[in-house]
Amino acid sequence: MSPDMADTGQAQDGKLPPGVSSVLAVLLSSAVVLDSDDRVLSSSAAAREFGLIEGDRLVVGELLALARQVRRDGTPREGEIDIMTSRFNGRATSFAVRVAPLGPAVGDGGLILLLAEDQTESRRVDEVRRDFVANISHELKTPVGALTLLAETVEEAADDPEAVLRFAGRMRQEASRLTDLVQDLIMLSRIQAAEPVPDPNPVVLDDVIAEAVDRCRMKATARGISLEVSGERNISILGDEDLLVTALRNLLENAVAYSPDKTRVLITTRQASSWTAEISVSDQGIGIPERDRERIFERFYRVDPARSRATGGTGLGLAIVKHVTAAHGGNVAVWSQEGAGSTFTLRLPLRPRRSPVKGTDHAPARTGHATARSVREAVK
Numbered sequence: 001m002s003p004d005m006a007d008t009g010q011a012q013d014g015k016l017p018p019g020v021s022s023v024l025a026v027l028l029s030s031a032v033v034l035d036s037d038d039r040v041l042s043s044s045a046a047a048r049e050f051g052l053i054e055g056d057r058l059v060v061g062e063l064l065a066l067a068r069q070v071r072r073d074g075t076p077r078e079g080e081i082d083i084m085t086s087r088f089n090g091r092a093t094s095f096a097v098r099v100a101p102l103g104p105a106v107g108d109g110g111l112i113l114l115l116a117e118d119q120t121e122s123r124r125v126d127e128v129r130r131d132f133v134a135n136i137s138h139e140l141k142t143p144v145g146a147l148t149l150l151a152e153t154v155e156e157a158a159d160d161p162e163a164v165l166r167f168a169g170r171m172r173q174e175a176s177r178l179t180d181l182v183q184d185l186i187m188l189s190r191i192q193a194a195e196p197v198p199d200p201n202p203v204v205l206d207d208v209i210a211e212a213v214d215r216c217r218m219k220a221t222a223r224g225i226s227l228e229v230s231g232e233r234n235i236s237i238l239g240d241e242d243l244l245v246t247a248l249r250n251l252l253e254n255a256v257a258y259s260p261d262k263t264r265v266l267i268t269t270r271q272a273s274s275w276t277a278e279i280s281v282s283d284q285g286i287g288i289p290e291r292d293r294e295r296i297f298e299r300f301y302r303v304d305p306a307r308s309r310a311t312g313g314t315g316l317g318l319a320i321v322k323h324v325t326a327a328h329g330g331n332v333a334v335w336s337q338e339g340a341g342s343t344f345t346l347r348l349p350l351r352p353r354r355s356p357v358k359g360t361d362h363a364p365a366r367t368g369h370a371t372a373r374s375v376r377e378a379v380k
Contacts, residue, residue: 017102017111030095030116032058033102034067041111050093052083052116066099067112074110076100080119094120128298136185143178147171184316187246191323200238200328202351205269205279208241212248213267216256224262227252231269235277236351239328247324248279250317251344255283259341272347276330279346287338296334297322321346 021042024031030047032040040056047053058064062081070077078098095116102111150171157163213227220227248267255265263284272278288296297318321344325332329349336342 020102029118030114032063032114032116034058034112034114036071036110038064038067046118047116050083050116050118058114063097063099063114063116066097067114070099070101071110071112074101081116093118094123131298140178140181143174143181146174147178150174181316184320188316188320188323191243191320191327196329197238197240197243197327200240203237203239203241203244205235205237205277206233208244208248209267209269209279211241211245212252215245215249216252219253220256220265223256223259225256225259226264227267228264229267229269231267232271233269235269235271237277237328237348238351239348243324243327247321247346248281250321251281251346254317254344255281255285255342258285259283260285271350275350275352277348277350279348280343281345282341282343284341287340288334288336288342289338293334293336297332 020033024033024042024044027044028046029044030050030052031044032047032053033042035041038058040053040058043053052058052060052063058067060083062083066077066079069075076099078096081095081097082092083095084092096119097117098115100113102113150167154164154167154171157167209229213229217227252265252267259265265284266280266282268278268280268282270278270280322332325346325348330347333345333347334342335345
């Protein structure tokens, strides 16, 4: 049988029941029908995309073994299998698999239907959900427990005014940490639905940067870190200024927290295309390991848990950055090198000034590591 025949579901010997090919053609999951010689009579597009079949053969040994067992005894089987697929550059893909006879025939002449549902994303979501519950419990328990102990200590030191003042200051710090965490959770719950900003207004990025820098200047100055602004001026977008200030402030606070003393953080703006603006924040800090870069925007994910908690962060800053940017129709990218620092780039749609003339506008320019590196050169 030719590959084309296998794709279209037309069995050479006509054994494929009517309508099966039409059903498989609309399935989003991977589906394969095998004949008595283990040849592929029909398959869905997803099965080919994942690389489960080649020509008219099923090339995954675990699936083929299941199909042969079902053909022998007619008993449907199901399970979970991790398969190295071509779709994700050889990374393992998790499938929920069900194999059953297609029709009443059992034995050497039976047709077999194999369904494989990709559940990699659902597993990742479940893992993030479990991590969130565990992390939020820990993050809330730490300041609450500290406040309880400090309150007991203050009671015991009631006759020592200096001790009372010292522990009261610690209580304020823990209460402030708890307040920040609750406020970040409230903000994240507002914006994580990835819905557009409901009432966007004209926002000048110069104003956003000035406000964010002003809020971070005290922490930066305390460690001798300079916050420097450069790039194009008077770039305007549509959005929520308070949300954008919060996102940029989170990036600046991260840059300050993870940079050595007496270094500098550079904030750069530019118009990347006819309808895209960019704000980049570059530091000379410790950098982010490659294995962590895909997960740093998850809630409470910490590259270095001990150091992160020492800096007093809530672990929600980059998640807020991601969702604020998405709510404005943009995205955030990161370039980083361990020991050399990081560059975070917010890409946001420009404020439309007039209707574009057909044929004169262009798609946004692709920006990535080259842009990040050019910004980093200015930092060094």
